[in-house]
Amino acid sequence: MPERPEVEVVRAGLDRWATGRVIDQVDVCHPRAVRRHRDRVWDFAAALTGSTLRCASRRGKYLWCPLDHEGRADGHALVVHLGMSGQLRVLPADAADGPHLRVRISFRDGGPQLRFVDQRTFGGMLVDELVEDGDGGRIPASVQHIARDPLDPRFDQRAAVALVRAKDAEIKRVLLDQQVVSGIGNIYADESLWRARLHGARPARRLSARAIGGLLDHARAVMGEALAAGGTSFDALYVDVEGRGGYFERSLAVYGREGEPCPACGSAIRRSPFMNRSSYWCPRCQPPPRRSR
DNA sequence: CATAGATCCTGTATGC
């Protein structure tokens, strides 16, 4: 469930179900799920066993829970990225293994397990060192490079606008660059661009600061609305920790709506190839720059 | 250094 609203829904569920629980056993069912955990000296399961999970945090699309050992912070965290198809599920210990179970975490209290399920295995988990984040907080070293998202109270919009304008690339590509602004993926990029009446192929450096500011405002608004609806779920692949989908799919204006009328002007929504997937846009509200599909 | 494109997977939907 991969963009900021969906990841935040998962974070809240993780926080509610896992905080304060002591890990009893970790089973890695597919080694690829743990490929980013590079510390061979301290293997993934051993690093977690006996630790207590602290409250769940998030930066962009990354989640993590700091670890306590024997009642004190040990300077590490369990980090999770859902990738394209990852789920964190809270399931009773006696529930059957689903088809794409990658990691199972059991707790000392014998209560519901935390299971990482991931069809395409682009997601993963690791135990990583916590470092200073420059704002008085702590963040996993592997998440340091991720920018704040537009809904983050510490998001610096002026700085983000300047960063966007400094990029020599199409605006959609910049919007998806997690080091510039985080949390936005293919759905909310297209929805934000539509609301801002900008075509994704417009060069970022030729947009005014005002236009980029407006675009970020729309990104913030659409992701806020999506979060309130529990996120966007096209199918059972994208669910919260208790297996429930979100309802924002029916509020999407353009994403996945090729041929359907634009909610603003009625023109047929277009789809064009973009980075091995698709962009959806309205030909009248979002005129493409010349020499673009 | 910065950017565009290919790549890692597994499954479903669609067309011939």
Place this chain on the structure above:
DNA sequence: TGCATACAGGATCTAT
């Protein structure tokens, strides 16, 4: 029915 192709909520590595 069988098979081939396209496509999917992402990040990262690689050529240029």
